[in-house]
Amino acid sequence: MSDTPILEVRDLCKRFPVRGKGPFAGKSWLAAVNAVSFRLDKGETLALVGESGCGKTTLARAAAMLQPPTSGSVRFEGSEITGLGNRSLKPLRRRVQMIFQDPYGSLNPRLPVGAIIAEPLLVHGLGDKAERRQKAVRLAEQVGLKAGDMSRYPHQFSGGQRQRIAIARAIALQPCLVIADEPVSALDVSIQSQILNLLRDLRDSRRLTYLFISHDLAVVRHFADRVAVMYLGRIVETAAAETLFDAPRHPYTRALIAAQPVIGRGKRTAAGCLSGDPPSPLDPPSGCPFHPRCPLAAALCRESRPELEGDSGHQVACHFKNEGGT
Amino acid sequence: MRGPMVDTADGMMALALKRFRRHRLAIAGAVVLAVLASLAATAPLIATILGLDWEAVDLLNRFAPSSAAHPLGTDELGRDLFIRLLYGGRISLLVGLTATVVAALIGTAIGLLAGFYGGRLDALLMRFTDSVIALPLLPLLIVLAAVDLDKLGLPSSLVQSQYVSLYRIIAIVALVGWTTVARLVRGAALTVRERDFVLSARGYGAGGFRIMTVHILPNLISPVIVATTLSVGNVILLESVLSFLGLGIQPPIPSWGNLLTNAQELIWTAPGLAMWPGMLIFITVIALNFLGDGLQDALDPKATD
Numbered sequence: 001m002s003d004t005p006i007l008e009v010r011d012l013c014k015r016f017p018v019r020g021k022g023p024f025a026g027k028s029w030l031a032a033v034n035a036v037s038f039r040l041d042k043g044e045t046l047a048l049v050g051e052s053g054c055g056k057t058t059l060a061r062a063a064a065m066l067q068p069p070t071s072g073s074v075r076f077e078g079s080e081i082t083g084l085g086n087r088s089l090k091p092l093r094r095r096v097q098m099i100f101q102d103p104y105g106s107l108n109p110r111l112p113v114g115a116i117i118a119e120p121l122l123v124h125g126l127g128d129k130a131e132r133r134q135k136a137v138r139l140a141e142q143v144g145l146k147a148g149d150m151s152r153y154p155h156q157f158s159g160g161q162r163q164r165i166a167i168a169r170a171i172a173l174q175p176c177l178v179i180a181d182e183p184v185s186a187l188d189v190s191i192q193s194q195i196l197n198l199l200r201d202l203r204d205s206r207r208l209t210y211l212f213i214s215h216d217l218a219v220v221r222h223f224a225d226r227v228a229v230m231y232l233g234r235i236v237e238t239a240a241a242e243t244l245f246d247a248p249r250h251p252y253t254r255a256l257i258a259a260q261p262v263i264g265r266g267k268r269t270a271a272g273c274l275s276g277d278p279p280s281p282l283d284p285p286s287g288c289p290f291h292p293r294c295p296l297a298a299a300l301c302r303e304s305r306p307e308l309e310g311d312s313g314h315q316v317a318c319h320f321k322n323e324g325g326t
Numbered sequence: 327m328r329g330p331m332v333d334t335a336d337g338m339m340a341l342a343l344k345r346f347r348r349h350r351l352a353i354a355g356a357v358v359l360a361v362l363a364s365l366a367a368t369a370p371l372i373a374t375i376l377g378l379d380w381e382a383v384d385l386l387n388r389f390a391p392s393s394a395a396h397p398l399g400t401d402e403l404g405r406d407l408f409i410r411l412l413y414g415g416r417i418s419l420l421v422g423l424t425a426t427v428v429a430a431l432i433g434t435a436i437g438l439l440a441g442f443y444g445g446r447l448d449a450l451l452m453r454f455t456d457s458v459i460a461l462p463l464l465p466l467l468i469v470l471a472a473v474d475l476d477k478l479g480l481p482s483s484l485v486q487s488q489y490v491s492l493y494r495i496i497a498i499v500a501l502v503g504w505t506t507v508a509r510l511v512r513g514a515a516l517t518v519r520e521r522d523f524v525l526s527a528r529g530y531g532a533g534g535f536r537i538m539t540v541h542i543l544p545n546l547i548s549p550v551i552v553a554t555t556l557s558v559g560n561v562i563l564l565e566s567v568l569s570f571l572g573l574g575i576q577p578p579i580p581s582w583g584n585l586l587t588n589a590q591e592l593i594w595t596a597p598g599l600a601m602w603p604g605m606l607i608f609i610t611v612i613a614l615n616f617l618g619d620g621l622q623d624a625l626d627p628k629a630t631d
Binding site: 061064066086089090093094096097098100101102105106107108109110111119120123124166169173 | 521522523525526527528529530531532533536540541544545
């Protein structure tokens, strides 16, 4: 662990201004990401999991400097990247790429596939036109598209093929870090595994590091080395994937794991299921943000918020992390 | 899972063309406009063939009825009405097209900058747009039409040119006509810039200019084309109004608008002089509107099949 991590995020916060109702209501702030810290080592795959609206996507975009964070520090290969202007970020843009959830929205409908894949090369002035075209064809073939697809438009492809196009575009610049924001959740289950296999092959052949965002624990379990569970803008538990799934210590993680659909095991027990909706990030609960839904909640939880603690292998933010078995 | 999609390289255009073909009125409009435009474009050729001249005065032959020599008769100076209508069409269509294209370019640039950059630039540009909209059009046009170009320091070759009223009216219309397109483009740019492919372009380091021209503009061009088509008709009408007020294209150069002006005192003597240019303006504007409607349906990205 003495190496510099590829990405190191410390106390990252991202708040959005929200206008109140009525003409005289003041502005309030929505804290989408709240004091999040994590590190990502070379070659590692870190999965961010959590419910919809817990801040996963915002965290990823803030870490990639697509939405500048409100406060906190993001270090890429040891150097601070927060507060940099677009021009100074350009070298970073070459090494960090994103894959988006919705392959229907992430491809410009007015550009043919060849141009889409070659665009990052064009933006960074790599190669001449013929070289870029050749490279785009190679990339397309690498992700399982045909050379003949290059002159077609995104709307002529299925969701899975579009995600392949997006992946080809993401690896065109030979990045070292790929931030994949729910790359398979918009796809059919049968297509999901193909795309995941493709991502895994690319990870092995190109030694990629992934920040992988998902709400699908089954996917995460098979894909990630390490998992960070987010709840209401904070990381509540982080551990190696096996540890987290075998011995979850935060009640929220346990509930998430228990909520997974399982084939052939009769009815799920109601005990593990969460009741209620996640609280509004506009008006977070006092103390531990999870206490209104937590089966272990006690008076302490309503008053003070537990910090993320533990050794570097397994960290939990819960007052009762050492108690309450499964 | 390849849905009902067209399997050609230019699927998008093919689809649009297919939708457009179903719009009969729009096809009719396009045909009418094509005929009018080609007649106007070939006016000198037609004049030579018929042996007529748009400037030839024949005082012995005033208000002649239509005949083989003068298909639509002659005006109060004995000039051939048919040829003057064709030449007038050249001017009117030219003014309509050039002024709207220039206005659309200005409007697109302003709207794109405002919508893409947002914030203060947006506020500034949009308040500027609002103030241009708030100016009462006709008095402004009258003032602008009265500006002495000599005093603006323009080259005298331009000021002395007989076509100066033509350039002047194109400039005036373009300067006040860009607001609709600017608002339209700004609104569309605000939507498009939030789409993932724009974020993704930012993610691989594309600059503002590239994002605006490659990613945003092509995705909002259809409403601009439609709005521009529809406003060509308005500009032709505006030119008629200005010429009718004596502030537009100056005789002897004919335009449909000033042909109409000329005819106003002669309406009882020679109704044809007013009827024909009026009819042509009417037909052109209607055809443009049908064409615009058809384009709107054809280019609507939400329309299926």
